[in-house]
Amino acid sequence: MxxxxxxxxxxxxxxxxxxxxxxxxxxxxxDIMPGEVLGVVGESGAGKSLTGAAxxxxxxxxxxxxxxxxxxxxxxxxxxxxxxxxxIRGKRIGMVFQDPLTSLNPLYTVAQQLIETIxxxxxxxxxxxxxxxxxxxxxxxxxxxxxxxxxxxxxFSGGMRQRVVIALALCAEPELVIADEPTTxxxxxxxxxxxxxxxxxxxxxGAAVMLITHxxxxxAETADRVAVLYAGRIAEIGxxxxxxxxxxxxxxxxxxxxxxxxxxxxxxxxxxxxxxPRLNAIPQGCAFNPRCEKAFDRCFxxxxxxxxxxxxxxxxxCWLYDAIDTAAKEQANG
Amino acid sequence: xxxxxIRRILQSVLVMxxxxxxxxxxxxxVGDPINSMVGQETSIADRDALRDQLGLNDPFLSQFATFxxxxxxxxxxxxxxxxxxxxxxxxxxxxxxxxxxxxxxxxAFVFGVGFGVYTALRRNGWASNTIMTxxxxxxxxxxxxxxxxxxxxxxxxxxxxxSFGRGETVEIGGWTTGFLTPTGRASLILPAITLGLxxxxxxxxxxxxxxxxxxxxxxxxxxxxxxxxxxxVNFGHALKNTxxxxxxxxxxxxxxxxxxxxxxxxxxxxxxxxxLFINSVRFVxxxxxxxxxxxxxxxxxxxxxxxxxxxxAVDPRLRVDRAATRH
Amino acid sequence: xxxxARMWDSDIAWSFRNSPVAIVAAVIALTIVLGAVFAPWIAPxxxxxxxxxxxxDGFTPPGEPNQFTGNTYLMGTDNQGRDIFSTILYGARxxxxxxxxxxxxALVLGIGLGLLAGWRxxxxxxxxxxxxxxxxxFPSILIALLIFGVARGFIPPSMREEVAIWVxxxxxxxxxxxxxxxxxxxxxxxxxxxxxxxxxxVIGVHPARIxxxxxxxxxxxxxxxxxxxxxxxxxxxxxxxxxxxxxxxPTQPSLGTLIRIGQQYLFSxxxxxxxxxSIALLLLALSVNLLGDWLRDALNPRLR
Numbered sequence: 001m002x003x004x005x006x007x008x009x010x011x012x013x014x015x016x017x018x019x020x021x022x023x024x025x026x027x028x029x030x031d032i033m034p035g036e037v038l039g040v041v042g043e044s045g046a047g048k049s050l051t052g053a054a055x056x057x058x059x060x061x062x063x064x065x066x067x068x069x070x071x072x073x074x075x076x077x078x079x080x081x082x083x084x085x086x087x088i089r090g091k092r093i094g095m096v097f098q099d100p101l102t103s104l105n106p107l108y109t110v111a112q113q114l115i116e117t118i119x120x121x122x123x124x125x126x127x128x129x130x131x132x133x134x135x136x137x138x139x140x141x142x143x144x145x146x147x148x149x150x151x152x153x154x155x156f157s158g159g160m161r162q163r164v165v166i167a168l169a170l171c172a173e174p175e176l177v178i179a180d181e182p183t184t185x186x187x188x189x190x191x192x193x194x195x196x197x198x199x200x201x202x203x204x205x206g207a208a209v210m211l212i213t214h215x216x217x218x219x220a221e222t223a224d225r226v227a228v229l230y231a232g233r234i235a236e237i238g239x240x241x242x243x244x245x246x247x248x249x250x251x252x253x254x255x256x257x258x259x260x261x262x263x264x265x266x267x268x269x270x271x272x273x274x275x276x277p278r279l280n281a282i283p284q285g286c287a288f289n290p291r292c293e294k295a296f297d298r299c300f301x302x303x304x305x306x307x308x309x310x311x312x313x314x315x316x317x318c319w320l321y322d323a324i325d326t327a328a329k330e331q332a333n334g
Numbered sequence: 335x336x337x338x339x340i341r342r343i344l345q346s347v348l349v350m351x352x353x354x355x356x357x358x359x360x361x362x363x364v365g366d367p368i369n370s371m372v373g374q375e376t377s378i379a380d381r382d383a384l385r386d387q388l389g390l391n392d393p394f395l396s397q398f399a400t401f402x403x404x405x406x407x408x409x410x411x412x413x414x415x416x417x418x419x420x421x422x423x424x425x426x427x428x429x430x431x432x433x434x435x436x437x438x439x440x441x442a443f444v445f446g447v448g449f450g451v452y453t454a455l456r457r458n459g460w461a462s463n464t465i466m467t468x469x470x471x472x473x474x475x476x477x478x479x480x481x482x483x484x485x486x487x488x489x490x491x492x493x494x495x496x497s498f499g500r501g502e503t504v505e506i507g508g509w510t511t512g513f514l515t516p517t518g519r520a521s522l523i524l525p526a527i528t529l530g531l532x533x534x535x536x537x538x539x540x541x542x543x544x545x546x547x548x549x550x551x552x553x554x555x556x557x558x559x560x561x562x563x564x565x566x567v568n569f570g571h572a573l574k575n576t577x578x579x580x581x582x583x584x585x586x587x588x589x590x591x592x593x594x595x596x597x598x599x600x601x602x603x604x605x606x607x608x609x610l611f612i613n614s615v616r617f618v619x620x621x622x623x624x625x626x627x628x629x630x631x632x633x634x635x636x637x638x639x640x641x642x643x644x645x646x647a648v649d650p651r652l653r654v655d656r657a658a659t660r661h
Numbered sequence: 662x663x664x665x666a667r668m669w670d671s672d673i674a675w676s677f678r679n680s681p682v683a684i685v686a687a688v689i690a691l692t693i694v695l696g697a698v699f700a701p702w703i704a705p706x707x708x709x710x711x712x713x714x715x716x717x718d719g720f721t722p723p724g725e726p727n728q729f730t731g732n733t734y735l736m737g738t739d740n741q742g743r744d745i746f747s748t749i750l751y752g753a754r755x756x757x758x759x760x761x762x763x764x765x766x767a768l769v770l771g772i773g774l775g776l777l778a779g780w781r782x783x784x785x786x787x788x789x790x791x792x793x794x795x796x797x798x799f800p801s802i803l804i805a806l807l808i809f810g811v812a813r814g815f816i817p818p819s820m821r822e823e824v825a826i827w828v829x830x831x832x833x834x835x836x837x838x839x840x841x842x843x844x845x846x847x848x849x850x851x852x853x854x855x856x857x858x859x860x861x862x863v864i865g866v867h868p869a870r871i872x873x874x875x876x877x878x879x880x881x882x883x884x885x886x887x888x889x890x891x892x893x894x895x896x897x898x899x900x901x902x903x904x905x906x907x908x909x910x911p912t913q914p915s916l917g918t919l920i921r922i923g924q925q926y927l928f929s930x931x932x933x934x935x936x937x938x939s940i941a942l943l944l945l946a947l948s949v950n951l952l953g954d955w956l957r958d959a960l961n962p963r964l965r
Contacts (some may be wrong), residue, residue, distance in 0.1 A: 018675070056559055082564070090561030097559075102552035105571050106651055107578070116570070117560045152650045168560060349795060360811055470954065474947035476897045476917075478904045479939055482924050486935065490927055586798065593803040600905055601924075615810035615907050623810055634798055 004031035005073060005208050006055065006176055012067035013047070013054050013232075015279075022279040024050050024063070025232045029306075031313075032176065037199065037209040039223030039240065041216055041255070043276050047232040048212045052178045054078070055210075056093050057085045072176075091121040094169035094207075096198070098181040100161035104153035110137070110164050111149040114171055121172035136167045140197060159190035166198060170205070177202055178210045183218070195222055216255055220244050225313075228252050231276055231287035234306065238314030248309065248316045250292045286319065294320060342642055346635040351402070353631035357624040358401045361411075410625035415617045420625045424607055429509050430500055431606035434598070435591045437522055438530035442591070443584060446534040450541025451576075454549065455568055465538075472535035477594055481528040481601035488524060496521045498603040529598040533587050540583055545576045578649050585641030589634040676959040683959075686951035693945050697753040704747035705735075709912075720926075723933045737933040739922060745933060748919055749941045755915040756945070759830055760896040764888055766834030767895075771841025772884070776872060778842065779849025790846070793839040804836035805898055809907060822910040829908050833898045840887045848880040882960040889953035893946050900942055916942040 013025035025047045032038045040048050053059050055070055057077070070078040077088060089095075097103045105113060114133035115126060124132075130149075137145035140163040153161055162182065169177055179198055183191040199222050202209045211223060219226050219240060226244075227237040228251065236249040247253040274291040283289055286299045298319045306315040307322055376384075385391055392400075404410070410420035449469070453462040472480075489497035501517030503510040512518030548554060549572055557567045596608035603609070607626065614622035677683050696703060721727040723737035723745070736745035778789040796804060809832040813821060816828070852858055852875050861871055902908035903917030911918065916938050923935030 018679075058555060058558055086561050086563065088561070089559055095556070095559035097552055097556055099552060103556045105553040105557065105575065107574050107649065108571075116566065117562065120560070120562050120566070154651050165556070168556070172561070352795065360814070470950060471943070471947060474893065474897075474950045475943060476901050476904075476946070478901055478917075479920065479942065482920065482927070482935065483939065485924075486927055486932065589798070590800040593800045596803070596806070597901060597905065612806075612905055612907065615806060615813070618810070618814050620814060623807070627807060630799070630803065638798065 003033070004071075005034045005036075006032040006210075007071040007074075008051070008055065008068070009071070010068035011051065011054060011065065011070065011078075013050055013059065013063060014066040015063050017062075019280065023066075023232060023282075024279055025054065027068070028229070028232070028234050029068075030227050030234065030237055032208050032210060034175065035203070035206050035208055036225065037202070037211060037223045039219035039226040040210060040212045040229060041214060041219055041226060042229035043214060045276060045279075046229040048214075048229055049180050050232075051229070052095065052180050052210065052212055056089055056095055056178060058089075087121075090117060090169075090174065091172045092174050092176065094172070094174035094177045096162075096165055096169045096177065096179040096182045099185040100158055100165050101185065103165050104161060104168075106153055109150050109152055110156075114149070114168060117168055118171050133167075133171065136171055137164070139201065140164070140167045140170075141193075142167075158186055159194065162186060162190075162194050163197065166194075166201065170201060170207070173205060174207055176208045176210065178212070180212045181214070182211075183215075184213075191218075192221075198222075216244075228255065231282055232279070233287055234315075234317060235288065236314075236316045236318075237306075238309070238316075239312050242310075242312065242314055248314075248321060249288075249318050250294050250320075251288050254291075286317075338646070339643070342639055346639055349635055350628075350631060353628060354402050354405060355398065357405070357627050358398050360627070361401065361620055361624045362397065405625075405628055410628070411621040413614075413619055413622050415614070415619040415622075420621045423610060423622065424625060424629060427605055427607045427610055429511060430604060431592065431595050431599070431608060433512060434522065434525055434529060434604060434606060435588070435595055437526040438533065439588050439591050441526060441530035442533035442537055442587070445530075446537025446584075447541050447580070449534075450538040451545060451568075451573060453538070454542045454545035457546070466542075469535040469538055472531055473539070475532075477528060477532050477597045478601050480531055481524070481598055484524045484528055485601070495524050497524065500605060525598050525602045525604055528601065529591060529594060532594065533591055536587060537580070537584055541576060541580055544579050545572060548572045548575045551575075574648075578645065581644055581648065582641050585637050585644070586634075589630075589637050592633055593630060673959050676955075680955055680959075682951055683955040686948040686955070689944055690948040690952060693753055693941070693948070694757060696750050697757050700747075700750035700754050704744075704750045706744040706747045708743040708748045708751055720931050722931075723937075736937045737931075739934045740926065740931075745919075745937050748914065749916070749938055752914055752916045752919050752938060753941060753945065755826075755909060755913055756896055756899055756917070756942070759826065759833070759899040759909070759915065760892050762830040763833035763837070763895040763899070764892050766830060767837040767891060768841055768884070768888055770834065771838035772845050772877075774838065775842035775845030776849050776876070779846035779876075780853060780868065780872070782850070786846070789842065793842055796836075797839050801833075801836035801894070802898055802901060805832040805902065806905075806907070808832040808835050809902065822912070825908070825910045826913065829899060829902060832902075833895050836898070837891055837894065840891070841884060844880050844883045844887065845876070849876050852876045852879065886953060886957045886960060889949060889956055893949040893953060896942075896949065897946050900946075916945070 008031070009029050011025055011028045012023065015022045015024055028047070028051060030038065040051065042048050050059070050063070053063075054065055055077075057080070059065065065078055068078070069076055072088065072092060077085065080088070104110075108116075111130065111133060114136070115129045118124070118129040118132055119126070122129075134145050134149055137149055142148055142160060142163055148156075153164070156164060166182075177198070182198060183194050186194060195218055198209060198211070211219070213219060223240045225238060226240045228235045228243070228249065230251050236243060236247070236252045243252060244256060247256045277283060277287060277290070283300070284303075285301050286292070286295070286304050289295045289299045292299065296319070302319070304317045304319045304322065306317045308315050309321065408421045412418065413420050413423060416423060449465050453465050456462045475483075485497040488495045496517070499521060500510075500512045501519075501521035502515040503512050503518055504514045505511075512522055554567060554572055557571050562571070592608075595604075595606060596612050598604065599606045599608040600612055607629070610622060611626040613619070614626065677687075701707075719738060719740050719742040721732065721734050721738040721742075723735060724733065725737075726733045727738075734744050734746065736749070738744055739748065774789050778786040809828060812828045812832065816824060849872070852871070858871055858875065862868070899908060899915060900917030900920070903915050904921045906921065908917060909915050914922070919938035920935060920942065923931075923938060926932075926934045
């Protein structure tokens with residue numbers, strides 16, 4: 001998969017604390033192809049947002065990338081200096097944050113924030129930038145954009161503000177947009193509009209999307225592929241249809257069990273017994289073993305490595321499948 | 335907007351009335367004004383006559399009304415100690431205090447904001463740590479001690495700068511200024527540093543704390559995620575948002591500078607209002623105390639008012655000229 | 662785990678063990694406090710016993726023998742031949758006494774009024790908080806000066822010297838109650854609205870019990886921080902007032918008084934009369950301030 005837009009290879013993110021180093025992301029690998037929508041799901045604390053922050057180079061100290069590589073079109077970006085990385089942010093990778101109410105600087109008008117961002121990445125005049133900004137606001141669905149552009153963020157409602165945030169994330173035409181729980185803070189009534197907007201507008205511009213959410217319903221409707229994160233590790237990754245209709249990892253299966261129907265988008269992940277372990281208490285072996293009905297000896301001793309399941313790039317980190325594979329191979333051989 | 339200003343002004347008037355009441359109570363009930371005004375040999379009859387003449391036997395409210403009316407006209411009576419009209423005394427000493435306060439205030443603000451921003455951005459650099467440590471010493475050093483130590487080093491040991499008084503002054507239209515003569519300017523340096531240092535450390539620590547708070551916000555993260563330059567993020571976005579609360583507190587510090595001038599003026603024998611006040615406390619010179627209290631209160635109220643209006647100008651969220659939220 | 666082990670393992674203790682600044686500050690503060698408390702036993706001379714003073718010993722430089730008497734003093738002597746080291750110990754005693762008493766006064770007043778305001782609400786609350794607002798907009802040293810000046814006006818001149826120290830404590834305490842009141846009021850209002858408090862009130866639990874069991878423990882942390890920093894402020898306020906000549910009477914010199922005396926001999930070259938009391942005051946105020954700072958950070962890790 002050398003033509004991937006973004007490649008994350010064995011990413012490891014650590015937080016040194018007074019009681020030792022916590023590993024928040026442990027050996028996570030995935031690819032995002034150009035124009036693709038990759039959904040990243042998991043419970044809070046699974047490391048979804050940290051993965052996004054690591055990619056865009058905005059991990060908050062003392063958090064740090066302790067291992068692995070992040071490649072954008074084959075070039076490493078995880079070890080870039082401050083200035084080259086800054087030029088990638090916004091220009092090549094855009095980001096949409098969770099809470100539109102706090103994402104915009106309250107002291108500047110929407111126009112000021114848009115024009116500043118556009119002109120940071122493109123050498124154009126203020127007038128041109130403004131025209132571009134108005135067109136973009138219009139595209140993201142702000143009525144009377146030419147007039148509203150000079151309003152301050154507090155003049156807009158939450159849904160409208162998230163549209164402004166999307167415009168800001170897209171205004172330098174990035175190849176990848178990381179949307180970190182873009183609808184969690186919004187009214188249910190506007191959530192699907194915002195998701196549709198992100199999907200449409202990125203498709204239009206050929207931008208890939210990494211959609212971080214805890215809402216499996218949103219993933220089902222939006223994503224091409226999905227990565228399921230559990231305790232900082234990838235449990236399962238693959239085409240969204242396959243993962244949803246035939247989940248293989250017991251955790252994913254549990255997640256699916258919590259969605260009554262695929263069209264009902266507001267289902268939450270609640271029906272797996274127990275809770276995700278804290279970072280300082282991840283069990284030996286498979287992190288999911290305390291909650292897993294199918295766990296056996298090996299799950300408590302060895303950490304499962306992702307097993308490739310088919311040619312569509314579906315992988316599952318579960319010993320069950322290793323065992324099945326081995327048995328199948330033995331059968332074939334014998 | 336207008337309603338807001340009117341409400342604020344009404345509040346200010348209320349505060350002034352309360353302070354006036356305290357001043358009046360001070361004036362009227364601390365010691366016996368008659369005893370302070372006349373000699374031992376005055377007869378009881380004469381004293382009663384004087385009491386009547388001064389209106390001291392009138393009902394409380396009418397006395398208070400008289401006091402407020404007079405105060406509004408700048409009439410605070412005669413100093414017990416100096417036997418001069420209080421207002422005259424204060425006015426003759428006001429320029430010295432205001433010039434000192436102005437220079438210290440500017441020093442404190444410029445260096446306070448500068449150091450505060452620097453230490454917030456370079457959180458763990460050695461220069462930041464040094465500045466923070468020194469600032470803590472600055473906060474712990476009482477103002478008078480800073481003054482005394484500065485005198486010791488720069489006036490006694492090095493003999494570079496004068497240690498007391500204002501030097502030569504020039505009078506321009508009833509205002510005596512020390513800005514225009516070399517000795518006047520030299521005399522201003524040590525007192526201004528003394529008075530400004532403490533305020534500077536306060537402003538610095540405030541700016542630092544606010545800036546760190548702002549740097550943690552989502553909109554700063556989002557600004558960084560959009561690839562804005564560090565300069566734009568730190569100064570365009572973070573600093574502007576930091577200044578909103580800083581303005582309020584810095585403005586209030588300006589009032590403290592005038593109050594703290596009491597100490598600096600005593601240390602440097604600076605002929606200002608503060609030194610006048612401290613002597614009035616020492617000798618229980620009530621009219622001067624009352625007048626000083628009113629004056630300081632007025633300064634504080636005016637500064638508060640200006641700060642509020644400034645706040646209003648900086649933060650668009652407070653403006654109500656447009657509909658609060660449009661959908 | 663026994664109580665000591667639990668304390669040793671607590672976050673506060675951990676943060677203390679790992680903060681060299683806090684440890685150094687605590688050692689300095691403790692040294693000065695112990696020196697002050699045990700001054701009568703530690704001090705080599707009794708500076709207030711005029712019988713033991715020899716004017717010939719005056720102005721002895723530190724560590725050098727006096728040219729007339731041959732006596733040597735660690736930190737020299739002042740104009741009256743008093744041993745500076747001893748006067749500092751006794752001076753710190755007075756500074757600390759005034760500082761602690763003022764903080765306790767402010768604490769009791771602030772907590773009382775804060776509880777009253779938060780618990781009763783209504784006009785009591787508005788009245789107390791309005792007074793607090795107005796007072797807070799003036800620097801506390803100015804408030805203390807004013808209260809001190811007014812109090813002196815009421816006290817007959819013959820008694821002024823005698824009660825000066827108590828007037829000083831009350832003035833400084835009155836100038837510094839607002840912060841305690843604000844914190845306690847906030848906590849009281851939050852707790853009051855909680856269901857268990859309403860339930861407790863319904864079944865007739867005495868309000869004092871609710872206050873003691875639930876509100877005060879919640880505000881212990883912030884109050885401790887305010888009180889520590891308040892102690893540094895009170896010590897500085899006392900020193901300032903005494904330096905200005907309106908604080909403690911000359912017969913009971915505090916560190917501020919000693920500095921005031923020292924300043925007079927600066928130009929004639931007897932620098933030690935000024936320097937040592939200044940260092941003592943600085944160390945005291947700085948170490949208490951540092952402890953307060955550390956405590957605030959330790960109780961509120963987010964602010965780091």
